[in-house]
Amino acid sequence: MDVSAAVWRKSSRSSDNGGQCVEVAGNLRGGVAVRDSKNPHGPVLLFTTGEWQAFLSGLKQHGDRQ
16 A cells, blocks of 8 residues: 555544654555654554454444443
């Protein structure tokens, strides 16, 4: 997956105080990319659309149990 055209957005759960931040690019053909906002030139995790949907579904289920 080519991430050169990625439009990155910071997670709504991330703060602006230099803490642990995640950025997500969902505008890519074929999937979603995730990176550490403190290291924008570092490694990128790539997920297919199905994998990303399963991840989000798991988060929602976990959130319902709290």
